[in-house]
Amino acid sequence: MAAVIEVNNVVTRFGERLVHDGVSLHVNAGEIYGFLGPSGCGKSTLMREIILLEPIQSGTIRLFGEPLDTLSFDAAQTLRRRWGVLFQSNALFTSLNVAENIAVMLKEYTALPAALIDEIVAFKLDIVGLTPNEGKLYPSQLSGGMKKKVALARALALDPPLLFLDEPTSGLDPVSAREFDALIMRLRDMLQLTVVMVTHDLASIETTLDRMAIIDERRIAAEGTLSEVKEVPSPFIRTFFGGDVS
Numbered sequence: 001m002a003a004v005i006e007v008n009n010v011v012t013r014f015g016e017r018l019v020h021d022g023v024s025l026h027v028n029a030g031e032i033y034g035f036l037g038p039s040g041c042g043k044s045t046l047m048r049e050i051i052l053l054e055p056i057q058s059g060t061i062r063l064f065g066e067p068l069d070t071l072s073f074d075a076a077q078t079l080r081r082r083w084g085v086l087f088q089s090n091a092l093f094t095s096l097n098v099a100e101n102i103a104v105m106l107k108e109y110t111a112l113p114a115a116l117i118d119e120i121v122a123f124k125l126d127i128v129g130l131t132p133n134e135g136k137l138y139p140s141q142l143s144g145g146m147k148k149k150v151a152l153a154r155a156l157a158l159d160p161p162l163l164f165l166d167e168p169t170s171g172l173d174p175v176s177a178r179e180f181d182a183l184i185m186r187l188r189d190m191l192q193l194t195v196v197m198v199t200h201d202l203a204s205i206e207t208t209l210d211r212m213a214i215i216d217e218r219r220i221a222a223e224g225t226l227s228e229v230k231e232v233p234s235p236f237i238r239t240f241f242g243g244d245v246s
């Protein structure tokens, strides 16, 4: 299976704080892959380095085989269109309705005619389970679960093969959270996506992740399937999966 993301020996330091000290992992095409680890271990920072929001200080990251550190400005812009990101905050535009939020990316990055954009938006609403009428609502009129679906539809607007999710189920009630997990798995299969998510949600981890990396003590403490990482003797893994702490 081809690696969509290869992280090699990444070292990240903020002032005195060493966050990553030689982090390496790889994400294969078509997997749902998790970044796990204690609070502050650098999960979000690693994701930000991969999506070009944070400079790579040392080490290499390749996306679709392309090394990120030597990308030209134009190549970086082209690459950015190959992933979608669902931020924890959803980052919806409050002054735009749901359909307009989804259309933003299409208006900004394509020269498609308005009628075609409307059709694409209708399709994106449908695949995340929202109705055309819900497309007319504003973010303030939506539940937490609906906001996530809108942000997901927007992240998928340009048909990226790669999707990043930052704690997608945090703040959702358990029913909405499991519904969202099922949606991610369905979309992965339907659109043949590769999905990377930062998560602390044990139910999501158990049901959705094919493989995961545990970042702990500045390094990868374990990488593999759930049963593989559970075998690794590490205090964080024992506590997190062992049920010592809720």
Ligand SMILES: Nc1ncnc2c1ncn2[C@@H]1O[C@H](COP(=O)(O)OP(=O)(O)OP(=O)(O)O)[C@@H](O)[C@H]1O
Binding pocket: 014, 017, 019, 037, 038, 039, 040, 041, 042, 043, 044, 045, 046
């Ligand atoms: N731009 C920055 N400048 C300085 N310190 C930063 C910066 N970004 C992150 N950090 C620090 O790096 C460490 C890792 O942060 P990060 O948000 O990646 O952790 P995390 O594993 O995602 O945490 P959480 O699970 O709590 O969201 C933290 O100590 C954070 O304060």
